[in-house]
Amino acid sequence: MQLNDVRSLLFVPATSEHLWAKAAARGADAIIIDLEDGVPVALKDQARVMAGRAIEALADVIPVLVRVNGSRDLFALDIDALPLSRLHGILLPKVESPEHVQALAACIDGRHAPDAAGLPIAALIETPLGVMQAQRIATSHPRVAALGFGAEDYATEMGVPADPQSLLWAAQAVTCCARAYRLACWGLPGSIAEINDMTAFASLIRLARNVGFSGTACIHPRQVPVANAGFGPSEEDLAWARRVLSADDEANAKGLAVVTLDGRMIDRPIVERARRWLQS
Numbered sequence: 014m015q016l017n018d019v020r021s022l023l024f025v026p027a028t029s030e031h032l033w034a035k036a037a038a039r040g041a042d043a044i045i046i047d048l049e050d051g052v053p054v055a056l057k058d059q060a061r062v063m064a065g066r067a068i069e070a071l072a073d074v075i076p077v078l079v080r081v082n083g084s085r086d087l088f089a090l091d092i093d094a095l096p097l098s099r100l101h102g103i104l105l106p107k108v109e110s111p112e113h114v115q116a117l118a119a120c121i122d123g124r125h126a127p128d129a130a131g132l133p134i135a136a137l138i139e140t141p142l143g144v145m146q147a148q149r150i151a152t153s154h155p156r157v158a159a160l161g162f163g164a165e166d167y168a169t170e171m172g173v174p175a176d177p178q179s180l181l182w183a184a185q186a187v188t189c190c191a192r193a194y195r196l197a198c199w200g201l202p203g204s205i206a207e208i209n210d211m212t213a214f215a216s217l218i219r220l221a222r223n224v225g226f227s228g229t230a231c232i233h234p235r236q237v238p239v240a241n242a243g244f245g246p247s248e249e250d251l252a253w254a255r256r257v258l259s260a261d262d263e264a265n266a267k268g269l270a271v272v273t274l275d276g277r278m279i280d281r282p283i284v285e286r287a288r289r290w291l292q293s
Contacts, residue, residue, distance in 0.1 A: 014076045016133060016159045016197040017287055019043050020228040021237045022078065025052035025067070027060040033067050039234040040241065043076040048091050049083065049106050057087070061094035072099040078135070080104040082290055092120045097129035105160065105223055108136040108164035111145045111153030118154045118177050123199040132156065135199070140170050142182045160191040161230070162200030168227030175204040188225030195282075199228045208233040219241030246290040254287035 023041035025032050027048050036044050064079060071077050077099065081091040083106040092103075103115050114136050121132055131256050134156040138147055144167070151160060162184055164175050173179035184202035189196035202224055203217045208216040218240055221229060228244050231237050246254065257274060261284050264272040272279040 014043070015289070016102065016135070017195075017227055019076075019197060019199070021240040022081075022199065022228065022230045023234065023237055024232050025066040027067060028052055028056055029125075030063060030067070033070055036234070037071050037075045038054060039237050041075070041231065041237045042228070042241070043078055043101060044086065045104060045230060046077060046079045047107075049080050052134065055257055057082070061091060064091075065094055065096055070098055072096075076101040078102040078104055078108060079208035080137075081117070081171075083113075085113075085120075088117055089120050092117075092124065097124060097132055100129075100132060102133040102135055102158065104137055104164070106137045107139050107143070107166065108150055109140055110146055114150060114153040114157060118156050121156070125262045133158035135159035135161055135197070137163055138162040138165035138187050141167070142181075142233055143167075144186050147187050148193075150188045150198050151194045151196060157196065159184045159199060160187055161198070162187045162202075162226075162240045164201055164205060168204075175206075177202045177217070179222065184226070185224050191223055193226075197227050198225060199230060200226055201229050205230065205232055205236075208235060211235060211239050215239050215243060218230070250290060254290045257284060257287035 019042045021041045022043045022045050023036050023039055024045045024047050025036045031205050046064050068077050077102055079095060081088040081103055105114060114134060117134060121129055131152060136150050137156055138144055138160060151157060159162055164180050167183055168175035168179060180202045184200065188198045199233050201217055201221045207214045214236060222244055229240050231240055257279055260274045260279060261272050
């Protein structure tokens, strides 16, 4: 699974065993097993044990990521308890510095698990300081494969509503850094808490895509199909992808090293993206 292709990630608290199988059947591109906000402090130890069971139960069915706790002492315990080789990524919350990411990467490396050598990190930016440090965070470690924007926590720290007018600048700052370094970028320039009005949620998804987000976390199953549709390729995108592959085939047949379309050079990542869109 390429993280850049993930449109929807459905949160499931590690302690909610009755939701594991249901979550995998909801159509999300990936599942996030949550060890942070979704788990009371008194249940953290229990959650680590249950997270391991959840990963083993789901990893053959759907890509699984885990949101660990943000503090270094807690995420060290989280990492020790997880079957890293079965994961598609680790989400680190409330990142405000490169050193925070580097500490998590060192913790993963310390496990000396060969199968976790390329385990990606998604750095979640949820504070004003995190936004101001986004570029340094994006380039802090080779494991960083995605940035996330936490609208609710950011709005709380700023003392503003979690709406597009208040969040657009910060959201674009994060997406710009992610796109500059070809990272996935997940989030919304507004509240993720809308679980009833799917028309409003779809409008927010369209805005999110237009400012550079490639997908979003979902906190309720009914958000998943809306996110998939909004972040997936449109009919225009698919038509463009067919033209890209046709131009690539023509260039290969002629032995040309450079592929062009409408006067623009088409490099390999663009060809591969077009191919993935048509295979989705």
